[in-house]
Amino acid sequence: MFSGKPKPSSLRAEYLQSHIHWIDQNKHVVLVAGSLGMEAQDSPTGGLWIVEAESKAGVVQIRATDPFYTCGLRQNIEVLHWSKALEHHQALV
Numbered sequence: 001m002f003s004g005k006p007k008p009s010s011l012r013a014e015y016l017q018s019h020i021h022w023i024d025q026n027k028h029v030v031l032v033a034g035s036l037g038m039e040a041q042d043s044p045t046g047g048l049w050i051v052e053a054e055s056k057a058g059v060v061q062i063r064a065t066d067p068f069y070t071c072g073l074r075q076n077i078e079v080l081h082w083s084k085a086l087e088h089h090q091a092l093v
Helices: 011-026 057-061
Strands: 003-004 029-034 047-051 074-077
Touching: 057 074
Parallel strands: none
Antiparallel strands: 003 047, 003 074, 029 047
8 A cells, every 4th residue: 555745736647647557567566556545536645556476575676666656756655465365256356
C-alpha cells in the first residue's frame, strides 16, 4: 500500500499516463493496481498493488522505477505478505 505526498494534483495529472504505462509494462510483477481514497469520487490518497515477487526487497526495487515514485509523488510504502486462503478458489479482477 502506498500513500501519496501532499503535492498538487497537477503533479499526479502530469505523471498519470506514464504511471499507467509503467504498470502495464510491469504487469508480470504488478498483477493488480489501483488508487485508494475514502470515497469513489474523492481524489486518490494512495494506491494498492497486488505484486508477485520473490521478496520484499524485490517489491521495493520495482517500486523504485515507478514514475509516481521517481517524481516524488509517493511518500512511503508498506509491504505486507499475503497468504491466500482456499487456493483452489479463483476470481477475475
